[in-house]
Amino acid sequence: MVEDHPLVALTLPIVLVLPLKTSVVENYKDFAFSDYARVGRALALYEIGDKDEAIAEMEDVSISLKGYPEVHAALAAALYVDKHAPLLAENQFTIATLLDPHYTDLSYVKETKHWPPSLVSSLQRFITLS
Incomplete structure (x- = not known):
């Protein structure tokens, strides 16, 4: 059944995801996850x-998860x-795409990584330099 599929949790509304992620961050600080x-x-x-x-x-987590x-x-x-910092953005994107070229594909971040719409839109603007 669809409800039993493990990826269903990834499609939870943002209002439910944020408290769950915050709880993990606060309660399990010493764990890698x-x-x-x-x-x-x-x-x-x-x-x-x-x-x-x-x-x-x-920015903070990019250091611990370099x-x-x-x-x-x-x-x-x-x-x-959001910060109008194209050079910093380019540096970060170079790191990302050297490690995984899939991040140049908007459908990948949307369908596989399940990024929220606003971030997909921002990535599209960055990729097209608009």
């Missing part, structure tokens, strides 16, 4: 419009659109 939850939390914050907090979270392409790609999109 906490950093990955921070990435998910940052994406959720970005979607609800808390862009500054999202970018700060992405080499994790998703956070670098998301940070590139956010820096380009």
Whole structure:
């Protein structure tokens, strides 16, 4: 059944995802998966419009998860659109795409990584330099 599929949890509304990710981050700080939850939390914050907090979270977690392409790609999109920092964005995107070239494909971040619409839009603007 569809409801039993493990990916169904990835399609939860942002209002439900944010408290779950925040809970993991706060309660399991010493575990490695906490950093990955921070990435998910940052994406959720970005979607609800808390862009500054999202970018700060992405910048911080990009240090602890250096080499994790998703956070670098998301940070590139956010820096380009929201901070008007094209050089910093380009550096982050270079890291991301060297590690995983899939991040140049919008359908990949939308359908496989399940990025929120606002971040997909920001990535599109970055890729097309608009």
